[in-house]
């Protein structure tokens with residue numbers, strides 16, 4: 354399923370908003386949609402809707418799946434600083450490509466991240482950054498192993514649950530282990546009841562995996578990017594709700610991805 358021998362092989366792409374992203378040979382996919390633009394995709398599909406839906410909160414805990422080039426994490430800090438939001442944030446982000454994270458201190462980010470140099474260097478060197486407003490931890494290793502470790506003790510208190518999930522792995526086709534019903538069960542167990550999960554994938558299997566774990570689903574039409582999905586344990590009245598009962602009636606063959614089937618196909 355994974356091919357570590359190809360993990361180091363990447364090419365730089367200039368995406369349509371001018372921000373740089375990479376193409377991964379291992380997954381045969383780019384880290385961001387070149388058409389939507391790396392920074393624009395990050396802000397418009399993930400950061401802005403998630404933070405707007407939690408407007409007024411003074412603390413948010415975010416799960417950034419997965420760290421990659423760190424755009425979602427860095428765009429979160431950039432947005433909070435530029436909008437002068439009075440909010441503290443903890444971000445936890447799994448990533449198994451340690452060499453990539455170590456290399457990011459040399460990566461050419463867009464000018465919007467210029468004020469985040471200290472953060473970028475700390476994360477690249479130590480996988481950790483902390484100041485009075487932000488605490489960020491990159492969990493090096495396979496997310497299917499590191500994320501379940503967050504489950505029992507720390508998250509038994511409601512205040513410790515996750516408020517936002519940026520579900521931003523490579524696509525279900527090439528990175529299926531991070532889109533299965535069992536993966537979303539772990540994610541749901543970590544989430545607060547008003548958590549917001551943002552993802553670019555609107556695939557039937559993604560919707561089924563989320564729906565089977567009690568998420569309500571909504572389409573999100575972000576400016577200048579393709580339509581995306583916002584899931585939450587609660588219905589969000591301001592968004593276009595997806596009637597999954599109707600979808601299933603119309604397409605009874607739609608199925609979530611399952612761990613067992615992926616393991617059998619190895």
Ligand SMILES: C[S@@+](CC[C@H](N)C(=O)[O-])C[C@H]1O[C@@H](n2cnc3c(N)ncnc32)[C@H](O)[C@@H]1O
Nearest residue numbers: 419421422423424425448449450495496522523
């Ligand atoms: C599409 S990229 C993420 C882009 C990132 N959100 C950003 O804003 O730059 C997907 C990332 O998931 C990582 N990844 C894929 N499968 C993983 C796994 N099982 N555990 C940890 N990281 C994984 C890849 O190494 C890659 O960096």
